[in-house]
Structures are given as structure tokens and as C-alpha cells.
Amino acid sequence: MNRVDSLNPxxxxxxxxxxxxxxxxxxxxxxxxxxxxxMIAPVKYVDTVPxxxxxxxxxxxxxxxxxxxxxxxxxxxxxxxxxxxxxxxPIQALTIQAQNLLNNGDPxxxxxxxxxxxxxxxxxxxxxxxxTSTSIxxxxxxxxxxxxxxxxxxxxxxVTPSSPQQDGIFTLTLRPSSTPSPTPGSPFILKSNQIxxxxxxxxxxxxxxVTNSANQPIPGTExxxxxxGGEEHFFTGLKSEISNGYADYLMTPDLVYxxxxxxxxxxxxxxxxxxxxxxxxxxxxxxxxxxxxQP
Amino acid sequence: xxxxxxxxxxxxxxLALGLxxxxxxxxxxxxxxTPSTLRYDxxxxxxxxxxxxxxxxxxxxxxxxQLAIISSDPPVDIVIQALAYGAQLGYAxxxxxxxxxxATSLQTxxxxxxGLVP
Numbered sequence: 001m002n003r004v005d006s007l008n009p010x011x012x013x014x015x016x017x018x019x020x021x022x023x024x025x026x027x028x029x030x031x032x033x034x035x036x037x038x039m040i041a042p043v044k045y046v047d048t049v050p051x052x053x054x055x056x057x058x059x060x061x062x063x064x065x066x067x068x069x070x071x072x073x074x075x076x077x078x079x080x081x082x083x084x085x086x087x088x089x090p091i092q093a094l095t096i097q098a099q100n101l102l103n104n105g106d107p108x109x110x111x112x113x114x115x116x117x118x119x120x121x122x123x124x125x126x127x128x129x130x131x132t133s134t135s136i137x138x139x140x141x142x143x144x145x146x147x148x149x150x151x152x153x154x155x156x157x158x159v160t161p162s163s164p165q166q167d168g169i170f171t172l173t174l175r176p177s178s179t180p181s182p183t184p185g186s187p188f189i190l191k192s193n194q195i196x197x198x199x200x201x202x203x204x205x206x207x208x209x210v211t212n213s214a215n216q217p218i219p220g221t222e223x224x225x226x227x228x229g230g231e232e233h234f235f236t237g238l239k240s241e242i243s244n245g246y247a248d249y250l251m252t253p254d255l256v257y258x259x260x261x262x263x264x265x266x267x268x269x270x271x272x273x274x275x276x277x278x279x280x281x282x283x284x285x286x287x288x289x290x291x292x293x294q295p
Numbered sequence: 296x297x298x299x300x301x302x303x304x305x306x307x308x309x310l311a312l313g314l315x316x317x318x319x320x321x322x323x324x325x326x327x328x329t330p331s332t333l334r335y336d337x338x339x340x341x342x343x344x345x346x347x348x349x350x351x352x353x354x355x356x357x358x359x360x361q362l363a364i365i366s367s368d369p370p371v372d373i374v375i376q377a378l379a380y381g382a383q384l385g386y387a388x389x390x391x392x393x394x395x396x397x398a399t400s401l402q403t404x405x406x407x408x409x410g411l412v413p
Contacts, residue, residue: 001371021298021300021301021302022302023305024302025301025302025303025304025305025306025309026305026306026308026309026312027309028306028309029305029306029307029308029309029310029311029312029313029315030309030310030312030313030316031309032306032309032310032313032316033309033310033311033312033313033315033316033317034313034316034317035313036310036313036314036317037316037317037318037322038317039312042317042322046329046332047332047333047334047335048332048333049333049334050333050337052327052328053327053328053329053330053333054327054329055327055329057328057329057330059332060364061330061341064341064344064345064348064361065344067344067348068344068347071347071348071351071352072347072351073351081340083343084337091312095298140408173358200326289402
């Protein structure tokens with residue numbers, strides 16, 4: 001018997017090889033496919049949406065939105081633009097960004113613009129939660145036919161925020177914006193300077209309330225606080241759950257502060273954290289509440 | 296069927312499955328994109344924001360700096376392109392005028408020798 005005869009597949013003496021080679025081939029093919037699709041020729045996104053921007057660019061975008069809102073007072077447009085950034089809580093995102101800017105000195109004074117927009121958003125809280133559903137409704141009606149497919153095969157349905165159709169729909173639910181502004185030219189006067197001792201939560205807290213002549217709180221008012229070897233700026237309106245004209249600052253015991261509104265008016269000097277009682281070994285620190293008003 | 300032929304066929308099937316998975320089911324996701332990759336309508340709205348701010352403060356230097364974030368093209372070209380897209384997208388006349396004003400101001404603007412600092 002020669003060698004060829006011995007390789008007859010029907011020979012029961014031959015070892016069974018099975019179909020493992022098929023599985024090996026499938027694995028090799030899959031591996032090559034993944035290398036091509038993930039590394040050599042990955043899906044490239046050229047038509048991205050603002051929500052996919054890197055966080056620093058999102059901050060830049062937010063600043064621009066706030067600045068444009070300050071210039072135009074077009075609330076519905078600003079709200080639509082903010083919606084594009086996909087922040088789960090736009091108010092919180094604006095507030096955090098403003099506070100980070102203030103912590104870093106804010107050379108461009110952008111924190112004020114962010115506070116101004118934050119305040120407007122909070123005043124329109126009934127309007128803001130409707131944004132998502134409104135946007136979806138708009139998108140379904142005015143899908144941008146030129147939108148490119150995204151990587152997962154779906155079509156981008158966002159619409160341009162400045163398109164006339166969107167503006168028209170937003171106008172239906174828009175409440176008139178009533179951001180109070182200070183009376184031009186009138187310097188602020190110190191209406192009250194009060195020591196707070198009744199609340200441990202307000203210990204060492206310097207609370208400021210700024211109102212206009214009609215006693216309406218004014219958001220976005222810059223406050224300058226200085227002490228020996230230091231200076232800090234902060235704004236009203238970032239805690240509008242308390243009041244739009246409210247701001248606070250945590251004092252350090254034994255430091256002497258001078259306090260002024262950037263727009264001018266009364267200067268409060270030699271402010272220190274008050275001591276409410278000296279019953280224990282350590283003093284019980286109180287807080288201060290200052291109220292400024294335009295005459 | 297020849298074993299080699301079967302082997303090559305399953306490799307091709309695996310390749311196809313890998314490509315479908317990598318390109319369609321789970322493509323590479325770009326989360327940290329830059330403004331230059333934004334879709335043209337978003338870029339146009341970005342330019343409109345710059346024009347709105349410029350209309351208020353007339354600070355052409357600042358406008359050019361803001362425009363430099365979305366493209367390395369000359370600022371005036373970015374605005375002219377946005378103007379064309381804006382008209383195509385049905386922007387209101389008032390918005391187109393803002394873009395036009397910004398383009399006009401940028402045409403005569405000369406950047407500082409040190410260049411733009413974003």
C-alpha cells in the first residue's frame with residue numbers, strides 16, 4: 001500500500017481533525033476587521049455637535065453664549081444655545097464656571113457675564129425645564145436634511161439655534177425677561193449692617209444683598225473685598241435660590257476686611273468676624289449681613 | 296469543499312463582522328472634539344455670536360481672537376463663509392446684517408505683529 005492510499009478520508013484509522021480551523025479563521029478575520037475599523041481607518045467625525053466639545057472649549061462656548069446674551073438680551077436664543085452643550089444642569093455648569101473664573105482672578109470679567117445669564121435662566125425656571133421637550137419637538141419638525149450621519153448610523157436632528165423656525169416656537173412660551181438693573185448713575189448706599197448671631201450655619205458668613213431703588217435685587221453686581229495682603233471679587237446672583245441680589249463670603253477670624261461694590265457707593269471698612277458669645281474656650285463666631293440699595 | 300477555501304471564507308466572514316462591529320456597532324467615539332470639527336451650521340451660529348458681541352462692543356481684536364478658535368483661516372474669510380451659510384440656512388436679515396458688519400470691520404483690520412493670542 002502506498003502513502004496516498006493511507007490518507008483516504010474514509011479510513012477509520014485516520015485521526016478526526018474537526019472544524020476548529022474554521023473558528024480560527026473566523027477569529028483571524030474578526031481581528032483584522034477590528035484593527036482596520038478601530039486603528040487603520042476609524043470612523044472620522046467631521047460634523048460634530050457642541051455637546052461633544054472638549055470641556056475647555058465648552059467653557060469657551062458658554063462664555064460666548066453669555067457674552068452674546070449680555071449684548072442682545074435675547075434669552076430664548078441663549079437658552080437654545082446652552083441646550084446644545086448638553087449640560088445636565090446648565091445653571092450649575094454656568095455657576096461652577098463663574099466660580100472657577102473668580103478663583104483664578106477672572107482677567108476678562110467673564111464671571112459677571114456668566115452670572116448675568118445664570119440669573120436670567122433662574123428667573124425663567126418655568127421655561128428652562130421645557131427646553132428639552134421643546135427642542136425635540138422642533139427637531140422632529142425641522143430635521144436638517146443636510147446633516148451627516150453619525151457613527152452609529154443615526155441622523156443628527158439638532159437644528160440651528162438661530163434659525164427663524166426655532167425662534168418662532170420659543171417665542172410662544174417665553175416669559176418676558178425682567179432682569180432688574182441698577183439705576184444708572186446712582187451710587188449704592190449702605191442700608192443696613194447687621195450682626196447675625198442666631199444661626200450657626202451663618203457663622204463667619206458675610207452676606208450681602210444689593211437692591212435697586214425699587215427694592216428689587218440686582219444680579220451680577222461685582223463686589224470687591226480686600227484685606228491686608230489680599231483681594232477677592234465676587235458677584236451677586238450666583239445663589240439666586242436665596243435672592244438674585246445675594247452673595248456671600250466666608251470670612252477668616254481676626255482678619256480685617258474692607259468692602260465695596262465695584263460700581264461705586266459706600267465703602268464699609270474695618271469689617272471683622274463678630275464674636276457672639278465667649279462662653280466656651282473658643283469664641284462663637286457670628287456673621288454679618290450688609291444691605292446695599294440705590295437711593 | 297477544499298479546507299483552504301473554507302478557511303479563507305471564514306476569515307472573510309470574520310473580517311466583515313469585525314468591520315461592521317468597528318464601524319457601525321461600536322465605532323471609535325470622539326468625545327473631546329474641537330470647535331473646528333463642528334458642523335457648519337453650528338460654526339455659523341458661533342460666528343453669529345461673535346458678530347452679536349462685536350455689534351455691542353465694537354472690539355474687532357476680541358472678535359478676531361474668538362474667531363481664531365474655530366478656524367485657522369483669516370477671520371474675515373470665516374465671517375464671509377458664515378454669511379453665505381447664514382443666507383443658505385435662512386437667517387433673519389438682522390443677523391445677516393450683523394455678520395456683514397463684522398466682515399466689513401475685519402476687512403480693514405490689521406492683526407498685531409505678535410499675532411492672535413487665544
